Amino acid sequence: MVRTTQILFLVVMFALWEILARMGVIDSFITSQPSRIISTIQNLYAQGVLFLHIGITCLETIIGFLLGTMLGVLIAIALWWSKFLSQVSEPYLVVLNSLPKIALGPVFIVRIGAGPVAIIVMTLAISLIVTILEVLNGFVNTDPDKIKLVESFGGTKYQVLTKVLLPASFPNIINALKVNVGLSWVGVIVGEFLVSRAGLGYLIVYGGQVFKLDLVMTSVVILGIAATIMYQGVIYFEQFVLRKSRLR
Amino acid sequence: MQPIVEVRNVGMTYQSPDGEIHALRNIDFMVHDGEFVSIVGPSGCGKSTLLSLISGLLTPTTGQIFLHGEQVTGPSKKAGYMLQKDHLFEWRTILQNVLLGVEIQRSLTPQIKEKAKSFLETYGLYEFRDKYPTQLSGGMRQRAALIRTLMTDPEILLLDEAFSALDYQTRLAVTDDIYAIIKKERKTAILVTHDISEAISMADRVIVLSHRPGVIKKIYHISLTCPKRTPLCSREAPEFRHYFQEIWKELDIHV
Numbered sequence: 031m032v033r034t035t036q037i038l039f040l041v042v043m044f045a046l047w048e049i050l051a052r053m054g055v056i057d058s059f060i061t062s063q064p065s066r067i068i069s070t071i072q073n074l075y076a077q078g079v080l081f082l083h084i085g086i087t088c089l090e091t092i093i094g095f096l097l098g099t100m101l102g103v104l105i106a107i108a109l110w111w112s113k114f115l116s117q118v119s120e121p122y123l124v125v126l127n128s129l130p131k132i133a134l135g136p137v138f139i140v141r142i143g144a145g146p147v148a149i150i151v152m153t154l155a156i157s158l159i160v161t162i163l164e165v166l167n168g169f170v171n172t173d174p175d176k177i178k179l180v181e182s183f184g185g186t187k188y189q190v191l192t193k194v195l196l197p198a199s200f201p202n203i204i205n206a207l208k209v210n211v212g213l214s215w216v217g218v219i220v221g222e223f224l225v226s227r228a229g230l231g232y233l234i235v236y237g238g239q240v241f242k243l244d245l246v247m248t249s250v251v252i253l254g255i256a257a258t259i260m261y262q263g264v265i266y267f268e269q270f271v272l273r274k275s276r277l278r
Numbered sequence: 279m280q281p282i283v284e285v286r287n288v289g290m291t292y293q294s295p296d297g298e299i300h301a302l303r304n305i306d307f308m309v310h311d312g313e314f315v316s317i318v319g320p321s322g323c324g325k326s327t328l329l330s331l332i333s334g335l336l337t338p339t340t341g342q343i344f345l346h347g348e349q350v351t352g353p354s355k356k357a358g359y360m361l362q363k364d365h366l367f368e369w370r371t372i373l374q375n376v377l378l379g380v381e382i383q384r385s386l387t388p389q390i391k392e393k394a395k396s397f398l399e400t401y402g403l404y405e406f407r408d409k410y411p412t413q414l415s416g417g418m419r420q421r422a423a424l425i426r427t428l429m430t431d432p433e434i435l436l437l438d439e440a441f442s443a444l445d446y447q448t449r450l451a452v453t454d455d456i457y458a459i460i461k462k463e464r465k466t467a468i469l470v471t472h473d474i475s476e477a478i479s480m481a482d483r484v485i486v487l488s489h490r491p492g493v494i495k496k497i498y499h500i501s502l503t504c505p506k507r508t509p510l511c512s513r514e515a516p517e518f519r520h521y522f523q524e525i526w527k528e529l530d531i532h533v
Contacts, residue, residue, distance in 0.1 A: 175361050182333050182359035183382040183430060184352075193382065197369045 062247035070248040079228075083249075087218055087229040088256055090146055094153025095214040095260075099207055101154070102161025107191065109162070110169045127163060131155040131217075135224050144225035152224075153217030157210040164209070168202030169195050200271070207264045215257050280347055281308035282434050282466045283332060288341035289491075290327055300491035301327045305341070307485060307494065309434065309466055314457075316469045316477035319487030320529060325470040328492070329436045332468065333357040346433055355383060358432030360440045364423035366411035372422050373398065373407040379430040390429070397425045401459060416444050417452045424456055428463060435460060435467040441476070453480065453509045474529070478521045479509035486528045496528050 044064050050056045051063035058066065074080035109116040135152055142148040176194050185193065196203075222231025230249040237245030290302040301324035309315050319325045330336040332343055334350045334357065342349055345356040358379075366375045376394045380386045398404045401421050403414075411419055420441070427435060440456070441449045457480055460467050471477050477484050484498040502515035512518060 173365070175363065176365050176367070178335065179359065179361060179365050180378075180382060181335055182353055182357070183379040184355060185382040189382050193378070194367070197367065200369070 059241075060243055062244045066244045067248045067251055070244045071252075074248075083229055083233055084252060084256070086146070086226075087222065087231065087253075090149050090153065090221070090229065091214045091218045091256075091260070094150045094217055095157065095210055097150065098154050098157035098210055098214065099161055099203075102158050102206065103165050103203065105158075106162045106165035106169065109166055110191075110195070111187070116166075123159060123163065127159045131159075132220050135220060139225055146226075148225055149218055149221030149229075152221035153214050156217040156220075157213040160209055160213060161206045164202050164206040165199060168199030172198045204264070204268045207267070208261065211257060211261050211264060215253065219253070279310065281310050281344075282313075282346055283309040283468070284344040284347075285328075285332070286342045286344070288328075288331060288338045288343060290324065290331065290336070291339045302331075302338075303491040303493050305492070305494060307497070309468060311466055312464060313483065314460070314467050314469070314481050315483045315485060316471060316481035317485045317487060318471060318474055318477045318525065318529065319492060320489055321472060323487045323490055324492035325472075325487055326438050328487075329359070329438050329468065329470055332434070333359050333436055335359075355430060356433045358427035358430060358435050360423060360427055360435065360437045362439045363443045364411070364416075364419040366419055366422055366426075368411050371408050371410060372403060372414070375411065375422060376426045376429055379426055383430060385430075394425070394429055397428065398422075401425060416448050417455060420444070420452045421455060421459070424459055428459075428465070433466065435465050437467060437469040437471075439471055440469070442471070442473070449476075450510060457509050474522055474525050475513065475518075476509070478518060478525070479512040484521070484525060486525055498525065 047056075047061070048064045051058040051061065071080065074083070109119060131152075134155055138148045138151045138155070142151060172195055176198065177190050180190050180194055218229070219231040219234070222229045223235050226232040230253055233249045234246050237243060237249065285305055285307050288302060288305040289300070292299040292301055305328065307315075317325050317328065327336065331338050332345070332350065334353045337351070344350065345354055348354075348356075350357075366372070367378070370378070373394060376398065377386060377391065380390050380394075395404065395407065398407050403418060403422055403425070406414060406418065406422075411422070414422065437456075441453055444452055453476060469477065469480055478500055481500055484500060486495045486498070487493070488495045498521060500521060502512050502517050504511045504515040
């Protein structure tokens, strides 16, 4: 019932958008309209650049997403491992967390050079700190008695990590992944705004500059679809790990 | 006969931001093979600290502790710890939970796995071996936690308020259950609790600790006339009330 209503809502919204645009109630030059979006996609496809733009953006996002998550978990482990390190880095993490990382964009471009690498670094900068804090939070909130239990069996620090902290923080890690899906797209699109010559972010900026708002809306719709697929991917991953750990 | 546990003149001092905290002082006692000793004391008297010291998780500031004649210098296989809650890992099945200790000690062999299964069989958890802790009742979880401890074959069981997370009725039943298993496996045990009745009902001896710094105020040898010594039956014994009042007075609790 819920699912049907959700789909119905989407269909009605698009239908309304199309009808109102055709009736001239809304200005399709600014808001575009579904039929124009479809023809824009067809055009891009005919020019042979549709999958180039989508591919580049998706690749950058996935690389940034995976790097951000893995590095974030690794750094969180390092900070948990060394109390000294975590105490030293604490104020920096707090500042970096509240700092809008996008402001660092020009620095990355100048330092790394305009190109996909700068965009990926941008993505990393945005998602890394959140991941570290979220995973570390999971570690810190693990019941100390569970750790004590492992220690009372003579468990090493590494065993505390693998037997208790990582499995106990699995919900936090998944949560970080879900947040990172959104943040990675922000990072990539902002990065593409700043430097790129291809990708959906580039299409948005280009479309805006030449007043081809069809192009902008088309890119936004494609972005929405891609982000949804990626989010679903994380959910499948979560279920996969849960199922696997239960069957073992 | 050599005692299983020998606590020799142990003292423990913590460093805290407000200065030193003397948790324990001049603690001196022994526990012999097959004995069940309860330690009671007001909250914050360092009774749990004492267990951590015996298990080797903490090192005493002064004095020494020996397990079976060997000085304790770190977490020892000879001590099996049971904490306030069962702390079964919800991401592991009952069988995997029971194997946690041997897995950590890297002594997991097919034979050990069989032993775990036979333990589960003996104590009525075999059909739950592939279930997760959330699917078990509080009593069954507590039993699984005990089997997890028994799997590493400890010489002394350390029960740290092991039943206090359960509601009263369950607690009485679980106490009986766990006591029976401990006796059946001929284990020596130290129980730390703030519940006087629980302490008397299970123990051969009750050690009463004072307020911080915890020192041993008195040791009671519990001898009860009841046909079969179980915690529930002990509570029916005529001497039970007498011990309760003595210990209650000794604890000197004011509100």
